Amino acid sequence: xxxxxxxxxxxxxxxxxxxxxxxxxxxxxxxxxxxxxxxxxxxxxxxxxxxxxxxxxxxxxxxxxxxxxxxxxxxxxxxxxxxxxxxxxxxxxxxxxxxxxxxxxxxxxxxxxxxxxxxxxxxxxxxxxxx
Amino acid sequence: xxxxxxxxxxxxxxxxxxxxxxxxxxxxxxxxxxxxxxxxxxxxxxxxxxxxxxxxxxxxxxxxxxxxxxxxxxxxxxxxxxxxxxxxxxxxxxxxxxxxxxxxxxxxxxxxxxxxxxxxxxxxxxxxxxxxxxxxxxxxxxxxxxxxxxxxxxxxxxxxxxxx
Numbered sequence: 001x002x003x004x005x006x007x008x009x010x011x012x013x014x015x016x017x018x019x020x021x022x023x024x025x026x027x028x029x030x031x032x033x034x035x036x037x038x039x040x041x042x043x044x045x046x047x048x049x050x051x052x053x054x055x056x057x058x059x060x061x062x063x064x065x066x067x068x069x070x071x072x073x074x075x076x077x078x079x080x081x082x083x084x085x086x087x088x089x090x091x092x093x094x095x096x097x098x099x100x101x102x103x104x105x106x107x108x109x110x111x112x113x114x115x116x117x118x119x120x121x122x123x124x125x126x127x128x129x130x131x
Numbered sequence: 132x133x134x135x136x137x138x139x140x141x142x143x144x145x146x147x148x149x150x151x152x153x154x155x156x157x158x159x160x161x162x163x164x165x166x167x168x169x170x171x172x173x174x175x176x177x178x179x180x181x182x183x184x185x186x187x188x189x190x191x192x193x194x195x196x197x198x199x200x201x202x203x204x205x206x207x208x209x210x211x212x213x214x215x216x217x218x219x220x221x222x223x224x225x226x227x228x229x230x231x232x233x234x235x236x237x238x239x240x241x242x243x244x245x246x247x248x249x250x251x252x253x254x255x256x257x258x259x260x261x262x263x264x265x266x267x268x269x270x271x272x273x274x275x276x277x278x279x280x281x282x283x284x285x286x287x288x289x290x291x292x293x294x295x
Contacts, residue, residue: 121268
């Protein structure tokens with residue numbers, strides 16, 4: 001189990017995405033992995049969140065050589081995602097959105113794409129982190 | 132990498148790799164990306180001034196950084212485009228021995244190629260393009276820009292229409 005308390009005192013970027021192994025999600029997480037060190041250098045952590053299971057996440061991380069953590073919002077399905085308004089009841093998956101939580105656990109910024117086919121560029125994360 | 136906040140795609144400069152005549156297109160490619168390889172077959176035939184920028188996504192395509200370094204090193208001996216074409220047209224042969232075969236075929240100096248593809252200067256050249264792509268919001272490849280505006284949709288089809 002992972003909670004916000006595990007990131008106290010540190011900025012946290014939550015990356016909600018629809019599904020492991022989908023082409024667009026693969027592109028998105030691969031790009032974020034490429035700049036993960038730069039995000040961490042800004043004093044922030046990045047975690048991915050979807051409704052996939054921990055076993056699915058493990059396979060997805062291995063497939064893409066990801067080191068960033070993926071959280072399984074699997075049971076009860078989408079519980080955390082609903083809290084952040086990221087769960088899409090119609091599709092049973094998360095939308096594609098980013099949320100920046102500060103070291104005190106307060107949401108400071110969020111962004112959701114109009115379509116799950118669109119990927120928020122990593123530049124938006126750096127904009128939110130203040131350069 | 133330093134600054135990665137949003138910024139427009141940098142204009143074409145003297146260090147860019149460019150070829151052809153016609154509509155100027157700045158395109159970011161990953162040399163180990165199968166989608167790019169498919170697009171390349173069509174894009175290379177279009178009447179464009181194509182500006183090639185490096186965008187290797189190493190986590191997804193572990194071989195990509197080596198391939199981008201290889202084309203830059205080949206470029207230092209005047210064979211950038213030949214190496215690009217060769218890699219995209221034969222994605223099944225991209226290990227080091229296959230690169231050495233290409234070096235021999237293009238009659239390059241193998242020792243120099245080996246030295247330069249591992250050099251800091253080449254790594255920095257590739258990294259600079261990658262960074263500019265991140266700042267421009269690129270999250271998948273190929274990605275193309277005309278007049279600093281992102282080409283939306285299927286890149287090769289959109290460029291084919293615009294090149295007419």
